[in-house]
Amino acid sequence: MTMHDDQVGVTTEIVAALVQEQFPRWSGKAIRPVASTGTVCAIFRIGDDLSARFPLRLTDAAETLAVLEQEAQASAELAQVSRFPAPEPVALGKPGVGYPMPWSVQTWLPGTVASDADPSGSDAFAEDLAALIASLRGAGTRGRVFSGENRGGVLTHHDDWMAKCFEESEGLLDVPRLRHMWSYFRELPRTGADVMSHGDLIPGNVLVAGDRLSGVLDTGGFGPADPSLDLVGAWHLLQPGPRDMFRRALVCDDLEWERGKAWAFEQAMGLVWYYIESNPTMSGMGRRTLDRILESTE
Known part of the structure; x- marks a missing residue:
């Protein structure tokens, strides 16, 4: 089942043909699809050391290229400042037979994603996650500010989206309780200046x-945002004990902590209903995050 109405299909055969045509130096390498719960790109390995990312949602080729170029720049910047390994951009592919948009190639990082090897109860992982965020914040924005796209700006700008999420979640979630919670979250004032954020x-x-953070993926969104945005990891990734350790390591005050919870709430609300049939793992992650947030308020 496809996740989006405008989703573009990509097969191993299409990828192999594009690689052979556009990057013949890699044409002898095995092409393998990567199983993923990701919702933005289909991912294929090229040999043992590269991966190709194909945007799933159909957009204008020029628009897609601009996005991929920006993501490559952001990924390269994050890889330079991160305390932990991150993919580095290698090349950009062009539209070709079977696939109508540009695509990207980056280095492959070995390891197991946290959705497959749950580190949520690990204090060491929580400390690593805090160290990652601190290293990204330490990069400095160089005068850049939040772009206005997606999460990371003003909470109330998401009111329309949240209204849709509440409507779509009737029968799935305790919507009256969640509406009440959003009415609290949306009023939390922004006080801190933008910092560099994974997002x-x-x-x-x-x-x-093991129980340690070994790398960070999907780094193309690295950029300036609300300093509380990366605190979503506390709710998506950690149980209460490690979550407390994470908070202490980053020295979060009450307001920043609550705003991080608000961004996690906003993201999780969209995941539950949108992916309930097409990506049950992602939908389930949203439910788990909401449960953690609700439990923290009891």
């Missing part, structure tokens, strides 16, 4: 080895 610290975007 999407969910289980599918971090790698683990």
Whole structure:
């Protein structure tokens, strides 16, 4: 089942043909699809050291290229400042037979995503996650500010989206309680200046080895945002004990902590209903995050 109405199909055969045509130096490498709960790109390995990412939703080719170029720049910047390994951009592919948009190639990072090897009870992982966020914040914005796209700006700008989420979630979730919670979250004032942020610290975007963080993925969104945005990882990735350790490591005051909870809430509300049939793992992650947030208020 496809996840989006405008989703573009990509097969191993299509990828192999595009690689052979556009990057013949890699044409002898095996092409393998990567099982993923991701919702933005289909991912294929090229040999052992590269991965190709194909946007799933159909958009204008020029628009897609601009996005991929910006993501490559952001990924390269994050890889330079992160305390943990991150993919580095290698090349951009063009539209070709079977696929109508540009696509990207980056280095492959070995490891297990946190959605497959749950580190949520690990204090060491919580400390690593805090160290990652601190290293990204330490990069400095160089005068840049939040772009206005997606999460990371003003909470009340998401009111229309949340209204749709509440409507779609009738019969799935305790909507009256969740509406009441959003009425509280949306009023939390913004006080801190933008910092550099990963922007999407969910289980599918971090790698683990044992009970430690071993790498960070999906780094194309690295940019300036609300300093509380990356605190979503506390709710998507951690149980209460490690979550407390994470908070202490980042020295979060009450307001920043609550705003981080608000961004996690906003993201989770959209995941539950939108992916309930097409991506049950992602939908379930949203439910788990909401449960953690609700439990923290009891």
